[in-house]
Amino acid sequence: MKPPxxxxxxxxxxxxxxxxxxxxxxxxxxxxxxxLMPMLNxxxxxxxxxxxxxxxxxxxxxxxxxxxxxxxxxTLQRDLEFSDLIKKxxxxxxxxxxxxxxxxxxxxxxxxxxxxHLDPAAELPAVCAAHDAVIVxxxxxxxxxxxxxxxxxxxMTPATEIDELLTGVKITSWKDGHGYAFIEFARRHGxxxxxxxxxxxxxxxxxxxxxxxxxVGGVGAAPVRMNxxxxxxxxxxxxxxxxxxxxxxCREIDALGDVYASSEYRQHLATVMSRRALVKAYARANRxx
Amino acid sequence: xxxTRKISLTVNGKSYEEEVEVRFxxxxxxxxxxxxxxxxxxxxxGVCGACTILMNGKSVRSCLMLAVQADGQELTTIEGxxxxxxxxxxxQEAFRDNHGLQCGFCTxxxxxxxxxxxxxxxxxxxxxxxxxxxxxxxxxTGYQGIVAAALDAAQRLRDAKxx
Numbered sequence: 187m188k189p190p191x192x193x194x195x196x197x198x199x200x201x202x203x204x205x206x207x208x209x210x211x212x213x214x215x216x217x218x219x220x221x222l223m224p225m226l227n228x229x230x231x232x233x234x235x236x237x238x239x240x241x242x243x244x245x246x247x248x249x250x251x252x253x254x255x256x257x258x259x260x261t262l263q264r265d266l267e268f269s270d271l272i273k274k275x276x277x278x279x280x281x282x283x284x285x286x287x288x289x290x291x292x293x294x295x296x297x298x299x300x301x302x303h304l305d306p307a308a309e310l311p312a313v314c315a316a317h318d319a320v321i322v323x324x325x326x327x328x329x330x331x332x333x334x335x336x337x338x339x340x341x342m343t344p345a346t347e348i349d350e351l352l353t354g355v356k357i358t359s360w361k362d363g364h365g366y367a368f369i370e371f372a373r374r375h376g377x378x379x380x381x382x383x384x385x386x387x388x389x390x391x392x393x394x395x396x397x398x399x400x401x402v403g404g405v406g407a408a409p410v411r412m413n414x415x416x417x418x419x420x421x422x423x424x425x426x427x428x429x430x431x432x433x434x435x436c437r438e439i440d441a442l443g444d445v446y447a448s449s450e451y452r453q454h455l456a457t458v459m460s461r462r463a464l465v466k467a468y469a470r471a472n473r474x475x
Numbered sequence: 476x477x478x479t480r481k482i483s484l485t486v487n488g489k490s491y492e493e494e495v496e497v498r499f500x501x502x503x504x505x506x507x508x509x510x511x512x513x514x515x516x517x518x519x520x521g522v523c524g525a526c527t528i529l530m531n532g533k534s535v536r537s538c539l540m541l542a543v544q545a546d547g548q549e550l551t552t553i554e555g556x557x558x559x560x561x562x563x564x565x566x567q568e569a570f571r572d573n574h575g576l577q578c579g580f581c582t583x584x585x586x587x588x589x590x591x592x593x594x595x596x597x598x599x600x601x602x603x604x605x606x607x608x609x610x611x612x613x614x615x616t617g618y619q620g621i622v623a624a625a626l627d628a629a630q631r632l633r634d635a636k637x638x
Contacts, residue, residue, distance in 0.1 A: 188519060191477035194497035194543055216541075223539040224520030227500065236497075240544060264533070288610025290588060291521060293533045294540065375609040 217299030259298025363472030487555025
């Protein structure tokens with residue numbers, strides 16, 4: 187047995203979770219466990235109390251609203267992957283999920299767990315950045331919503347307070363028929379990406395880009411939105427050389443470097459992944475829209 | 476000994492009620508408490524796939540969940556996939572016939588992963604098989620025999636169903 191000793195709690199309501207977070211010494215929330223369990227097994231984390239969220243009511247749902255979709259924090263990656271609503275309203279997430287871990291980890295892993303772990307190379311945070319998602323947190327003072335752009339406050343550190351729980355994610359859909367692509371470079375299928383890029387494009391009848399979102403993952407401490415490139419894309423047609431030229435700006439990202447890839451290499455990959463994502467998203471965009 | 480809990484669960488059709496330390500992960504529980512050592516442990520951090528089992532028909536890594544979380548669930552391990560003592564599952568037969576294993580360490584994880592996959596996708600392409608087993612490491616076969624076995628098993632399972 188490898189995890190250090192801890193007390194185990196499996197509350198049934200969000201209220202009980204918040205109460206436990208407030209009263210217990212050194213607690214840690216356990217969602218799907220696909221990141222926390224390895225960290226426990228290797229004793230990277232040694233919490234005194236584990237609060238298991240798997241029995242909490244009402245945290246697993248995928249619902250349509252007027253502007254997009256609401257997703258419960260404990261919704262399984264598997265359920266998102268096979269959801270027709272996600273395919274229709276947020277196809278970028280479906281594209282990304284194919285590359286999230288493996289079938290065995292998607293069967294347990296949750297969206298809230300992935301966002302809270304906030305690995306810089308993880309796919310779901312990049313999708314949330316691309317879509318300007320809103321994160322719903324619940325704490326002793328009630329519920330608050332924050333834009334995903336304010337959610338990462340440092341490397342692997344979300345803005346969630348110590349007594350708060352991520353209960354949901356709100357995603358605003360883009361126009362039906364918009365172009366989308368999630369591209370990543372990883373050593374093996376299912377590995378964490380060394381670098382990824384997520385693109386969303388809306389295109390008018392003449393083929394000109396009217397709206398663009400481009401996010402690079404795995405390079406900065408959190409997913410990075412390439413605002414300047416997005417602005418320059420407006421009015422462009424799908425010319426790959428132009429995309430290539432614009433994506434050179436990715437070399438300016440403040441990049442992580444580690445034993446797997448130097449910061450220069452990640453910056454280089456960012457230019458290539460971004461261009462490929464834009465080319466694929468443009469090809470998928472419905473020009474009649 | 477730390478905090479314990481009593482759990483009841485079904486493994487390979489048999490009911491168990493056991494007192495377990497809450498920090499036990501499920502793989503250690505299966506191996507050490509139930510004596511079901513067919514589930515192998517390679518890395519214990521979710522990379523190698525050797526510990527894959529089926530929980531309510533879905534493949535999961537048994538090193539990445541706590542034994543207490545399996546309370547009330549129905550599990551299938553490698554010991555439970557053959558229809559009887561002297562009969563093998565078509566997937567096991569296909570592995571034998573196609574040199575789908577050598578040392579056998581990764582095999583329980585390969586078979587449980589493929590059981591769920593072939594249920595969802597009875598007629599997969601070679602590429603789909605390779606993606607399905609991307610979370611299972613094998614250091615003997617170079618994967619060729621495993622992929623061949625998976626495709627052969629898919630055919631056998633389709634034949635058995637008469638499609």
